[in-house]
Amino acid sequence: MIKLxxxxxxxxxxLKDLRNCLAGRKVRDYEVPIDRFSIDExxxxxxxxxxxQMAQSALKGLLGIYHIPWQxxxxxxxxxxxxxxxxxxxxxxxxxxxxxxxxxxxSAVMPANRQPMRHDTLVDWLGVKRPIHEATLHLSSLxxxxxxxxxxxxxxxxxxxxxxxxxxxxxxWAPTESRQYIIRWACINGMIxxxxxxxxxxxxxxxxPIFQSLERLGSVLDxxxxxxxxxxxxxxxxxxxxxxEHEAVVSYLAGRLEGKATMIALDKITAAxxxxxxLNAVTSLARTHQLDMRRxxxxxxxxxxxxxxxxxxxxxxWQKKSCQECVAWN
Numbered sequence: 001m002i003k004l005x006x007x008x009x010x011x012x013x014x015l016k017d018l019r020n021c022l023a024g025r026k027v028r029d030y031e032v033p034i035d036r037f038s039i040d041e042x043x044x045x046x047x048x049x050x051x052x053q054m055a056q057s058a059l060k061g062l063l064g065i066y067h068i069p070w071q072x073x074x075x076x077x078x079x080x081x082x083x084x085x086x087x088x089x090x091x092x093x094x095x096x097x098x099x100x101x102x103x104x105x106x107s108a109v110m111p112a113n114r115q116p117m118r119h120d121t122l123v124d125w126l127g128v129k130r131p132i133h134e135a136t137l138h139l140s141s142l143x144x145x146x147x148x149x150x151x152x153x154x155x156x157x158x159x160x161x162x163x164x165x166x167x168x169x170x171x172x173w174a175p176t177e178s179r180q181y182i183i184r185w186a187c188i189n190g191m192i193x194x195x196x197x198x199x200x201x202x203x204x205x206x207x208x209p210i211f212q213s214l215e216r217l218g219s220v221l222d223x224x225x226x227x228x229x230x231x232x233x234x235x236x237x238x239x240x241x242x243x244x245e246h247e248a249v250v251s252y253l254a255g256r257l258e259g260k261a262t263m264i265a266l267d268k269i270t271a272a273x274x275x276x277x278x279l280n281a282v283t284s285l286a287r288t289h290q291l292d293m294r295r296x297x298x299x300x301x302x303x304x305x306x307x308x309x310x311x312x313x314x315x316x317x318w319q320k321k322s323c324q325e326c327v328a329w330n
Contacts, residue, residue, distance in 0.1 A: 002079040003043040005053040005105045009290055012135040015144075016128040021137065022120045030099045031112050034065065037090045037097075041079035045106045050099050054106045057140045057171045058099075061109035062086070064173055065097060100140070100170060107139040110172025116204035117176045117213070122168050125214045133163065133183070138291050140171040145181050145190065148224050154231040155238065159185045162226040165192050166217075167295070169204070176213065177201040178220050182227060182305070189283035192295065193302030194227050233308035237275035245316070246271040252318030253282065256300055258293070279304050 012018040032047045039045050045054050045062075054062075060070055066089050073082055096112035110116070119142045126144075133145045147163035154160065165181040167174075177198040182191045199220045202213045242249065250269065254262040265285050269278050279301055286297030307316050 001074060001077070002039065002041055002059070002082060003053075004059060005043070005055045007055055007105060007139050009136055009138045012137070013132070014128070015123055015126060015130055015132060015135065018135045018137065018144075019120070019123050019128050022123065026101075026103050028101045030101075031096050032099060034095055034097050035090050037062070037086060039083055039086055041083055045099075045109075047099065050101060050106065052101055052104050052106045054109075055139050058106040058109045061171055061173055065109065065111065098172065100172075102139055105139070108171040110204070114172035114204045115206070115210070116170045116172050117168055117202070117210050119168055119170060121210065122166075122176070122214075125211075125217075136291050140169055141174075141291055142168045142170075143291055143295070145183075146221075147181070147183055151185060152226075152231070154234045157186060158234065160230060160234075161185060162224060164199075164221055164224050165190075166221070172204045175201050175203045176217075178217060180224070180227060182230070182302070184280070184283065187280065187284060188287070189280065189301070190286065190298045191283060191301040191305055193299035194306050227305070227309075229309040230305070232311065233305055234276065236311045237279060237304075237308045240275055240312070242269070242271050242273055242275060242278060244271070245318075246273075248318050249278070249316070253300055257296055275304070275308060279308075 010021060012021070030047070030050050032049060036047050037045070038047075039054070043054050043059075045052060045058070059073075063070055063073060066086070068085065077085075098108075098110050098112045098114060099106060100108040119137070122142070131146065133147045135142065135144045144166045145163060147161040151159045151161040161183045163181045163183070164178055166178045168176045178200045179192045179198045180194050182194065183189065184191075200213075200217050202208065206213070246269070250263060250266050253266065254260065262285075266278075266281055269281055282297055282304065283301040286294045286301065289297065303317055307314065
């Protein structure tokens, strides 16, 4: 694996501080022919007008253009082999690509026709006086959470708040989207993914004007609804043990998240643990990770809550089987 730029996340408690940070960044965009690309084993991308260390988001974008699987590069491909592959494939492609740099770090590589929403455009539209719970910035990725609804205590010391999560990506591959957001105040554990679909989703290859997307976003953020059945879901999860589902659900979560690392992190969860203890373990692990992986843990927490709300009367995600013929066809 080639060396990538190590860029730290930044957190903000208000949009004014976030906007000031965005204004202080040096962001540059370039369009260059892809046949001028080269990378060295130190992770430096050279294209003529651009030379700089790549972040992971930029490498993933470059791999996406070449249709090279990320897992192959991460787990199997040597630095020498990757630089050779990029050099060889680039000779056969004569198209323009767009590169973004942030403070001289190459943060994004995408097809030239992509139109991702800029972070500063989004924050300016929200307005710096809008109250938020937290904003997290990591190069091309921005996440803003807000808890607008009154908190509710479903159990002694177990208080939950409702709000929204808004994620924006400048990398040209991931969407701008909003979702319902729940937070457990005792440990500041967040949960998303309670609905199958996000309430707003704008892909960077969309031809919809950005300000038209923002108009749709306004109606979403102003109409936050609480998750019905959360109180009953929490009560049900507290009162029931994992029992014979223990092995299946932990294996499922490990497969969805970090494999063996997740299984080790959940080693204190046993068949005698309650479903609520499992939920808290999963969402607590989210806070130990950076933004992308944190949201994946929070998403699985939201899926657990969604299943709890049915009080075990529907088939859980870890018992659903995919059609092998469909998988092969895909």
